[in-house]
Amino acid sequence: MGVTNVSVSIGRRRLGPALALLAALAWLPGARADDALPQRWVSAGGSISEWVVALGGEDRLVGVDTTSLHPASLQELPSIGYQRQLAAEGILALRPDLLLGSEEMGPPPVLEQLRAAGVRLETLSAQADLATLEDNLTRLGALLGEPQRARQALAAFRSRLEAQEAWIAQAQRSQEAPGVLLLLGHPGGSAMAAGPDTAAAWLIERAGGRNLTTHSGYKALSSEALLALDPDVVIFTDRRLLEADEARQALLRQNPALASTRAAREGRLVALDPTLLVGGLGPRVPEGLAALSAAFYPASSPLPAETTPAR
Amino acid sequence: MTPALRPRSLFIALGLLLALALWGSLALGPVSLPLGETLQAALRLLGLPLGGSELNQAQLIVGQIRMPRTLLGLAVGAVLALCGVAMQGLFRNPLADPGLIGVSSGAALGAAIAIVGGAAFGGIPEAIAPYLLSLCAFVGGLAVTALVYRLGRRDGLTSVVTMLLAGIALNALAFACIGLFTYLADDATLRTLTFWNLGSLNGASYARLWPLLLVAFAVALWLPRRARALNALLLGESEARHLGFEVERLKRELVFCTALGVGAAVAAAGMIGFIGLVVPHLVRLLVGPDHRVLLPASMLAGASLLLLADLAARLVLAPAELPIGIVTALIGAPFFLYLLIRGR
Numbered sequence: 001m002g003v004t005n006v007s008v009s010i011g012r013r014r015l016g017p018a019l020a021l022l023a024a025l026a027w028l029p030g031a032r033a034d035d036a037l038p039q040r041w042v043s044a045g046g047s048i049s050e051w052v053v054a055l056g057g058e059d060r061l062v063g064v065d066t067t068s069l070h071p072a073s074l075q076e077l078p079s080i081g082y083q084r085q086l087a088a089e090g091i092l093a094l095r096p097d098l099l100l101g102s103e104e105m106g107p108p109p110v111l112e113q114l115r116a117a118g119v120r121l122e123t124l125s126a127q128a129d130l131a132t133l134e135d136n137l138t139r140l141g142a143l144l145g146e147p148q149r150a151r152q153a154l155a156a157f158r159s160r161l162e163a164q165e166a167w168i169a170q171a172q173r174s175q176e177a178p179g180v181l182l183l184l185g186h187p188g189g190s191a192m193a194a195g196p197d198t199a200a201a202w203l204i205e206r207a208g209g210r211n212l213t214t215h216s217g218y219k220a221l222s223s224e225a226l227l228a229l230d231p232d233v234v235i236f237t238d239r240r241l242l243e244a245d246e247a248r249q250a251l252l253r254q255n256p257a258l259a260s261t262r263a264a265r266e267g268r269l270v271a272l273d274p275t276l277l278v279g280g281l282g283p284r285v286p287e288g289l290a291a292l293s294a295a296f297y298p299a300s301s302p303l304p305a306e307t308t309p310a311r
Numbered sequence: 312m313t314p315a316l317r318p319r320s321l322f323i324a325l326g327l328l329l330a331l332a333l334w335g336s337l338a339l340g341p342v343s344l345p346l347g348e349t350l351q352a353a354l355r356l357l358g359l360p361l362g363g364s365e366l367n368q369a370q371l372i373v374g375q376i377r378m379p380r381t382l383l384g385l386a387v388g389a390v391l392a393l394c395g396v397a398m399q400g401l402f403r404n405p406l407a408d409p410g411l412i413g414v415s416s417g418a419a420l421g422a423a424i425a426i427v428g429g430a431a432f433g434g435i436p437e438a439i440a441p442y443l444l445s446l447c448a449f450v451g452g453l454a455v456t457a458l459v460y461r462l463g464r465r466d467g468l469t470s471v472v473t474m475l476l477a478g479i480a481l482n483a484l485a486f487a488c489i490g491l492f493t494y495l496a497d498d499a500t501l502r503t504l505t506f507w508n509l510g511s512l513n514g515a516s517y518a519r520l521w522p523l524l525l526v527a528f529a530v531a532l533w534l535p536r537r538a539r540a541l542n543a544l545l546l547g548e549s550e551a552r553h554l555g556f557e558v559e560r561l562k563r564e565l566v567f568c569t570a571l572g573v574g575a576a577v578a579a580a581g582m583i584g585f586i587g588l589v590v591p592h593l594v595r596l597l598v599g600p601d602h603r604v605l606l607p608a609s610m611l612a613g614a615s616l617l618l619l620a621d622l623a624a625r626l627v628l629a630p631a632e633l634p635i636g637i638v639t640a641l642i643g644a645p646f647f648l649y650l651l652i653r654g655r
Contacts, residue, residue, distance in 0.1 A: 063630060081631025084499070085506050087513050088376050090630030093341035104499055108441060109514035117371050217497040 037145045038120055042091055044083040044101035046275060047282030048124055049074055051137065052100070054153060054283040057144045063094045065101075069275050070284065088113040098143065102126035102279060126280035128199040133157065133281045153283070160286035161206070164293060168208035171297035178232035178296050180209035181263075183251075184218050184274065185236050191255055192218040193226075199277045200235075203285075207292035209233060223257030233296060234263040237274035244271045270295040316597050318604045325611040332618035336381040337373060339622060341629035344369050379515040384618045386520075386527035387512070387580045390572040392613020393534050395587030396606055397565045400541040402471055405595070408588040409573040411478050412566060413455035416485035418577040421451020422507050423492040430500045444507075445519065445578040452574035455481055460566050469562045471548075509634030510583035512621050519579065526575040530568050531610060537561060538602035545600060583636050585643035586613050596650060 041060045043049040046067035052058065053071055063078045065086075080091055083101055088110045091099065098120045105111065105123065115121055122143065124136040134154055141150025182200040183191035193213050194200035201211040212229045213221075221229075236251050248269045252259050263269060276288045294302035316324075338349045352369040356378070391409070398407040409415060425447035429440075439446070459481055463474030496504060540561045543551035552558050573587070590613045591605065598604050620638040627633055 066631075079628075079631050081628065082502065082506070084502055085511070085513065085632065085634075087341070087625060087630065087632035089372060089625065090341040090632055092372065092376075093343075093630050107514045109516045109519070112516070113376055113514070116375060117368070219494075 038097035038143060040094070040096045041098045041100060042080060042094055042096040043068060044080065044086060044099065044105050045124070045126060046070070046279040047126070048100050048102065048136070048140075048279065050282040050284065051140055051153075052144075055137075055140055055144055055146055055149055057140075057146075060144075062096060063091065067275075067278055070282070086110050086114075088117070091119070092117055098122060100124065124280075128202045128281055130158070130161070130281075136280070157281075157283070157286060161289070164206070164286065164289055167300070168293055168297070171293070171300035172208065175297055175299055177208055177210050178268075179212045179229070180204045180233045180235060180296070181212050181221075181226075181229060181231035182235040182272070183221075183237070183255075184277075185251065185254075190220045191236070191251070193221045194218055194277075199280075203272075203276065203289065203292065204235070207289045207296055209292070209296050223255070226255070226257050227260065230261055231263045232266075233268045233270060234258065234261065235270045235272050235292065237272050237277070247271055268295065268298075318598055318601075318608075321594075321598050321604070321608055322611070325608055325615065328615040329611050329618075332615040332622075333381065333385075335622050336384060336618045337377050340372070340377060340625060342372055344372065349373055375516075379517050379520055380512050380621070381618065382520055382524065383512050383515040383579060384621045385614045386523050387576040387583065388586055388614040388617025389610045390523075390527045390530055390576045390613075391583065391586040391617070392590040392609040393530055393606060394569040394572045395613075396591040396602065396609050397534055397537075397541075397569050398587070399591055400544055400602060401562060401565045402475060403545060403547075405592055406588075409569050410482070410587075411475065412569060413459045413478050413481045413485065414452040414570050414573040415577060415582060416482045416489075417455025418448040418452035418574055419508060419582060420455070420485045420488050420492075421447035421449070422581075423489045423504055424451070426504050426507065427492040427496045427500050430497070431495070442519070449574045449578040452577060453570050455485060456566060456570035456574075460563075467559070469559060471562070474566075506634060507581045508636070510581035510636035510639075511624075511632070511634050512580055513625075513632055515579075523575045523579040526571055530572040533564070534568055535603075535606045535610075537564065538606050541602040541606075542600075581634075581636070583617070583639055585639045585647075586617055589643045589647050590616060592647070593650065 039060060040062045041052065041057070042063040043052055043061055044065040046065075046069060049061065049064050049068035050070050052061060053074070058073070061074070061077060063080050064074050065080050065083045067083060068074045068077075078094060080086060080094075083104055084106045086105065086107070091114060096119055099105075099114060100122050101124070103123055103125060111121060122139065124139060125132045137150045137154045138147070141147040144150070182194040182204060184194065184200075185191050193215075194204075194211070195213050195215045195217050196211055197216050198218065201213075204211045212231055236247070248271070251269065252264065258264050258269075270292065272288065272292070273284075276282065276284060290302070337353065338344070338346060344352075348366060348369040352366055352373040355366060355370055356374045394409045395407075398409050398411060399405055401407070402411065422444055425444040429443055459474055459478045460469070462477035462481075463469050463471070465473070493501065493504065540551065540556045540558075543554045543556050544558070544561065546554075548558050551561075576583075591609045594605055594608045594612055598608060617635075617639070620642060621635050623642075624633045624635045624638045627638075
């Protein structure tokens with residue numbers, strides 16, 4: 001109030017602007033409460049960016065890393081490069097309040113520089129499991145000021161996975177779990193098979209398949225090893241997103257041994273979007289799982305999309 | 312062969328180039344700062360009590376991000392070019408580069424062990440974890456070089472030819488081991504390893520800078536003092552010996568300086584190719600082979616070119632960044648070819 005008195009004494013002509021200024025000052029505390037939520041976000045993780053968009057925060061993103069490919073609109077945003085090789089000044093040029101990323105984000109000296117420059121850093125785990133997802137969504141919801149929406153998204157994700165599980169249990173009564181091999185394709189090179197410690201293995205198991213490999217990470221398999229494993233289903237990834245048939249032919253040309261596996265004989269080569277395998281569980285995972293399950297158990301009628309609660 | 316330039320004009324030109332590179336490195340970046348603010352921030356860093364809180368951001372960017380990066384580029388560029396001259400003098404071959412005696416492959420092997428092994432075993436004490444990579448790279452470079460030198464020695468004499476061949480063999484061996492670690496690596500460590508091999512000045516900080524600055528300082532003081540001996544060595548080993556130079560000691564010093572300098576540079580910034588090979592070549596084309604000029608001129612040129620390459624690396628893809636090794640090779644290789652073709 002003391003301030004008001006001082007402004008009034010400034011004189012009649014200045015009174016208008018002075019009052020306007022006062023009014024603006026009076027609004028500041030209220031405005032600040034909204035500003036407490038970070039407004040300009042940079043996301044350094046594919047599935048994290050996807051969740052931000054799914055929770056309605058796309059307009060806050062001012063930059064994303066090279067793994068943020070979905071939805072396609074994110075590719076229009078400035079790219080901050082690869083998540084493990086971030087550049088402090090480049091990110092600061094985007095004037096972010098918040099940098100989101102997984103534990104793989106780095107290098108550490110750059111993160112320190114960003115922190116020193118007043119950028120808030122939030123590390124969400126890229127682990128592929130539901131407990132991690134719950135934690136991540138809760139934190140994203142709080143950061144967006146939309147805790148309710150985050151809870152709903154998590155519940156929907158959960159119930160879709162549960163419906164999927166029930167469907168698989170049903171399907172397994174009439175058909176044994178198929179042995180599955182996931183091959184990470186590199187056009188022209190030999191395909192790498194996913195080991196049991198990968199996100200790919202998580203997807204396979206969740207979709208009701210048995211992952212056949214025992215090595216760690218992604219390793220090239222010899223033709224003989226491929227024949228010995230004799231998978232019922234082979235999942236292959238193709239970044240060029242060719243027509244599935246064309247991609248299948250290309251895969252068989254590159255790995256002739258594959259043609260004599262049961263999977264190829266019975267025509268069970270399934271295409272998968274490789275971006276599902278990177279950076280933890282994204283919002284597109286339930287859909288991907290449903291597609292895989294349908295391919296694993298062709299005799300059972302696939303789970304109709306309607307029965308899965310959309311949101 | 313008549314040099315194209317007098318040494319004095321070359322030094323003036325290189326001095327201007329370095330000043331330009333320093334200015335660019337401090338004043339330009341993805342965050343565009345007005346020149347005035349950059350200057351004020353720089354003055355404040357020097358201790359002048361300039362007011363204004365809007366300078367804080369500028370001071371942070373210039374002082375904590377661009378300055379350490381510039382110092383790192385300066386030291387790495389200078390050391391790589393100097394050691395390149397030392398190696399070309401030692402092997403009396405303009406195609407020699409520091410990689411020849413195993414420093415680079417040794418450092419790369421050390422880095423591979425640190426990156427892949429560190430991820431596999433975990434449990435590394437917090438205190439050394441951030442330095443593990445640099446430490447392993449440095450030790451690896453030194454160890455392989457020591458082995459190459461040891462294999463080149465017989466009866467108190469160092470055979471440069473044997474060293475060359477031992478270097479080739481140990482490089483192959485080191486790369487085989489790196490291949491093994493690459494095979495064992497998971498996706499994340501593999502990407503780290505790949506990027507490390509492309510080099511970067513990104514994330515430079517004072518705390519990690521000073522060991523390199525010390526080594527760079529020592530190498531920059533030491534090698535130019537051996538200019539006359541290197542000149543004599545150009546005539547051949549026995550000629551140099553007859554001229555009164557201690558050739559065995561000189562060889563030892565050159566190898567040690569290179570191992571130390573390149574080892575420290577690679578440990579701080581990863582593998583940065585072409586500076587050690589192209590810069591001495593370039594300077595030799597400009598002023599001739601006199602090491603009294605060649606050494607300091609290469610040092611200036613190496614530092615300038617690396618800073619300019621880094622400027623390109625951080626501006627071209629901003630806000631992302633290009634590994635600097637890509638830039639130096641992309642610019643260095645075609646330029647080298649141009650010089651070769653023009654010189655014929």
